Amino acid sequence: MTIVDWDREALKRGLADGTVLLIDVREPHEYEQGHIPGAVSHPLSRFDLDALQALIAEDGRRPVLACAAGIRSARALHYAQSQGVALTEHYAGGFKDWVGAGETIA
Template sequence: MTIVDWDREAVKRGLAEGRVLLIDVREPHEFAQGHIPGSISHPLSTFDLEGLQALIAEDGRRPVLSCAAGVRSARALDYAQSQGVPLTEHYLGGFKDWAAAGEEIA
């Protein structure tokens, strides 16, 4: 499995420049309680790989997965790669790192 870890600064820069599609794989209730501004919800428990691929193709930005701390996003990358989908990037620190740093939360 190939995983490329992004840190908070890379995620912030990518979002600010409009070149990153941040995909939050936490559960809907977690996302509703707070998420990184600009991220979209795509829960791991109902991970729809076809839908995700269509979204990524339509959006055109670079997909980076995120979760609470990097475990579920890595799991999602593993699953995607096992199905032949070349997703490799995730925010290693995830929402916990973002919130702990005092970054804006939506």
């Protein structure tokens, strides 16, 4: 399994320049309570690889997964790779790191 950890600064740059599609795999209630601006919700509990691949293909940006602290996003990457989908990147610190640094949330 291949996992590429992104840090907050790299994520901020990718979001600012529009090259990153941030995919939040937390549950809907977590996402609704606050999320990183620009993130799209795709909960791990209902992880649909076909829908995810369609989203990524339609969007065209580099997909980076995120969750609360990097655990669920790593699980999602593991699952995707086990199914032959070449997703490798996630925000290792997750939403907790983002909020802890005082970054803006939506």
